[in-house]
Structure formats: C-alpha cells, structure tokens
Amino acid sequence: MSVTSVNLPRVSFTLRTFNLQEGLRRNSLGLFRVQNQLASGLRFQRPSEDVLRAAATVKFDQRLDQLDQVGRNLERVNGVLTEVESALQSAVDLFRHAQTLALQSVDDGTTADERKALIPVVNSVLDQLLSVGNRRYLNNYLFAGQQVQPPFVHSDDGVVYTGDAGRLETIIDTDMSTGTYTIPGTEFFAATSSQVVGAVDLDPVVERRTRLSDLRGTTGTGVELGRVQIEVGSDAYVVDLTGAATLGDVIDRLNAALPPTLRVDLGARGLA
Incomplete structure (x- = not known):
C-alpha cells in the first residue's frame, strides 16, 4: 500500500488535496479487494478484475463440466451393460428350459x-x-433399438x-466422441427372420403355351381331359378336350364348338 506524495512544488493546495484523496481511494479499493479475497477464497469477484485469469477459469470450468x-x-x-448381461443370462436359462421341455415332449x-400338461x-x-x-x-427399453415403446408384443400370429x-x-x-451401448432385439433374440425364398412360383401366370400337365391344382390331381358340356341358357355345347396339351389347345377347341357370339379367352386368373 502506498500514499501519493502531496508535497509537490508549484501545485495548488486544491490539486494536492485531490491527489491525496485519489491515493487514499485507490488504497482503500485495493484493501477492499484483499479483504474480499480473504473472506471468499476467490482471487476475483468479477471477470473484469482479471480478464486473462477469468478466461482461463471459464475454460477450466467447462472442462470440469465435460x-x-x-x-x-x-x-x-x-448400468445398461450390467442389465443386458443379466437379461442375457436369464434368456439363456429360459432357452435351456424350453429345450428340455421340447425333448421331453417328443x-x-x-x-x-403329459404333453398336454406341458402347454x-x-x-x-x-x-x-x-x-x-x-x-x-x-x-429405456434395452432391446427396442431407438424406439420408446415395448419392443415385443403379443399378436394373433405370436410375438x-x-x-x-x-x-x-x-x-x-x-473430445465429444460417441459410442453405442445397446443391442437391438434383432440381434439379441434374432427377432426378425430373413425373407423366405423358394424355388417354386406360388403365384404363376398362365399363358396359352402353359402345359396342362403343369396345372396340378390344390389337390395335386391335375386336369382330367375328356368331354365337357357347356350350357348357355337353354343351349348346350359338348366339347371333346381329349388330347389337348396346352391351354391354347383348350381355348381353340372351346371357341370352335361355341357360336361366334361366345368367345373364350385367357384372362389374368385363367380362362374367361
């Protein structure tokens, strides 16, 4: 602490008094700051008191928050990984129990x-x-992916x-880097199956060249060829399909037997 000298030559008494008061004010302010530092344990109360240290303090606080x-x-x-591990163990135990029940039932x-009692x-x-x-x-549901609803629900077709x-x-x-920490049900339980693809077309499109021998029908008995009778109003037409090999043969024989006003053609779902 220092006091500005007031013994200045060629200076008016008023100016000397002002200098003395200004020195006392600065010293009082300095003393006040020291007292605040001692009382609060803080080096400064406002950032403007020490801009450089204030900026460093802000960065340090941000680092601590991060x-x-x-x-x-x-x-x-x-906590999530611990719960997932517990769920995994529970699922493994239940699968083993289900396997035991399956072996017992067969x-x-x-x-x-006894099998009925196992249901x-x-x-x-x-x-x-x-x-x-x-x-x-x-x-948060552990196995719902990024969804917020229960991932597994009962339905008429199962789960x-x-x-x-x-x-x-x-x-x-x-450094704000992120990492994933959950497992979706598609991996944990293999909850979804892949597309089932077969070698047989379950919805084939028939053409004139389609062979009658390939039309097995739902019963697997195929097409029985022979004489058929078509009734249109009071008129009846008999057509012999014996020897027909394709749908085109059937269409041609039907059109040959029917009058010109009645024609048979091949539609999207068969003969029309």
Whole structure:
C-alpha cells in the first residue's frame, strides 16, 4: 500500500488535496479487494478484475463440466451393460428350459396327457422370455433399438418385434466422441427372420403355351381331359378336350364348338 506524495512544488493546495484523496481511494479499493479475497477464497469477484485469469477459469470450468458429464454417461452405460448381461443370462436359462421341455415332449415315453400338461409350462416360458425382451433400465427399453415403446408384443400370429435395428449412443470422452451401448432385439433374440425364398412360383401366370400337365391344382390331381358340356341358357355345347396339351389347345377347341357370339379367352386368373 502506498500514499501519493502531496508535497509537490508549484501545485495548488486544491490539486494536492485531490491527489491525496485519489491515493487514499485507490488504497482503500485495493484493501477492499484483499479483504474480499480473504473472506471468499476467490482471487476475483468479477471477470473484469482479471480478464486473462477469468478466461482461463471459464475454460477450466467447462472442462470440469465435460468430465462430469462423461462420468455420468459412463455410469449409465455401465448400468445398461450390467442389465443386458443379466437379461442375457436369464434368456439363456429360459432357452435351456424350453429345450428340455421340447425333448421331453417328443420322448416316446411321454403320453398325450403329459404333453398336454406341458402347454401351460411352455406358455409360461414364452411369457418370461417376453418379459426379458421388454426389460428396461432408467425408463429405456434395452432391446427396442431407438424406439420408446415395448419392443415385443403379443399378436394373433405370436410375438411381433416393434423395435428397430438402431442402437443408443452417448458421449464417452471429452473430445465429444460417441459410442453405442445397446443391442437391438434383432440381434439379441434374432427377432426378425430373413425373407423366405423358394424355388417354386406360388403365384404363376398362365399363358396359352402353359402345359396342362403343369396345372396340378390344390389337390395335386391335375386336369382330367375328356368331354365337357357347356350350357348357355337353354343351349348346350359338348366339347371333346381329349388330347389337348396346352391351354391354347383348350381355348381353340372351346371357341370352335361355341357360336361366334361366345368367345373364350385367357384372362389374368385363367380362362374367361
């Protein structure tokens, strides 16, 4: 602390008084700041008091906030992974139980009544698996992907997966890098099956060249050729289809037997 000298030559008394008061004011302000630092433990109260240190302090506080957020994120991730591990173990145990029930049901020594008694047991296992698939942690479904509704629901056809194949992610480092930490039900339970593709066309389109021998029908008996009778009003027409090999042959024979006003053609679903 210093006091400005007032013994200035050739200076008026008023100016000397002003200089003395200004020096006292600065010293009082400095003393006040020191007292505040001692009382609060802070080097400064306002950023304007020390701009450089204030800027460094702001950056340091931001860094601490980031570290705190990353710590909370990692704690959440650890909780989710712990819950997923528990769900995995529960699912494995239930699958093993289901396998045991399946082997028991196909055993030659199991009676029909015993197999019937296994039905509620199997249903119970399925319900427990459904509960595992819909397990939550902190109000988030573990296996719903990025959806917020229960991923597995009962339907008339069984169990339907309503989630997606996405994963939840979070910030895992102060450089703002992210990482995923959930497993969708499509992977955990193989909840969706791939498209079933066969070698047989289940909805074929017939043409004039389609062979009658290829038209097996729903019963597999095929087309029986012979004499057929077509009735149009009071008129009846008999057509002999014996020896016809293709649909084109059938169409030609029908048109040959019918009057010109009646024609048979091939439509999208067959003869029309």
